Amino acid sequence: MNNRLINWFKFASPQSFYPLAGRLWPWFAALAAIFCLAGLWLGFFVAPTDAQQGEGYRIIFVHVAASWMSMFIYCVIAFWAAIGIVFNTRLSGMMTSALAPTGALFAFLSLWTGALWGKPMWGAWWVWDARLTSELILFFLYLGFIALTAAIDDPRRADRAGAILALVGVVNIPVIYFSVKWWNTLHQGASVSLTRAPSMAQTMLWGMLLMALAFWMYAIAIALYRVRVIILERERHTTWVADLPEIKA
């Protein structure tokens, strides 16, 4: 094998991934803080007042970022679930367990900020709209994944059961994404699309993208941190864990 290439499979072992995750997560946490400050500054002090919604539209800066991350994290969980089923690697199950609580949190925040946005603009905290309902289903999928994996004692079997649930549930992601096109919804259409120019002011768009980037970095940092804890919990009877400096001290 070419020495200049990194052997990525090396990091599929918890023993070599544990120190790597430990080195990486503080950088992602720092990036999250920087992007968050920049995004909040743009969102509150640079982006202009909306012509229709006044200052109320500023909820967009957390709502869109949280909603995007709730869908994206689910896709990442489904990716690791597939890797776990195909290659039977231990680390993939640990990754899905590490990501699920953060994904659930973002799904909850998407619904919460959506309710707080819906009340002043639509006059209702909640409507059984296709977009809202499919996002609620996503939240329940996260809770179901967490409950299912927590209910099975053997972690390897829990991983497999969770992986199947995650892979079946992934059909919900395109449903959420295209719900505003497929059905006649109260929820507005996509604000940002790859195929046409964004329908909002440049500074609003940049504020939103920076907040999404901040949440993304936050999710990576917390998932790396949590996967280290899960490695400690699951590999507790191995000698390499017993030899770790933080355990020996």
Place this chain on the structure above:
Amino acid sequence: MNWNSPAEFFAMGGYALYVWGSFGVTALCMIVEPLLARKRRCDAVNSLRREIAANKEDQ
């Protein structure tokens, strides 16, 4: 600049409850989650240390 005074900033053009309710709960969640993760790590490390210490006494 959108705001002429701090009071105007916090009033959010009459949408204070909704805007600060969204940002506040999001900030709270993103502070509590890392704290819970850190507690979980402390618990794992402490129980591992106890287990290893107990094994040493047995030998």
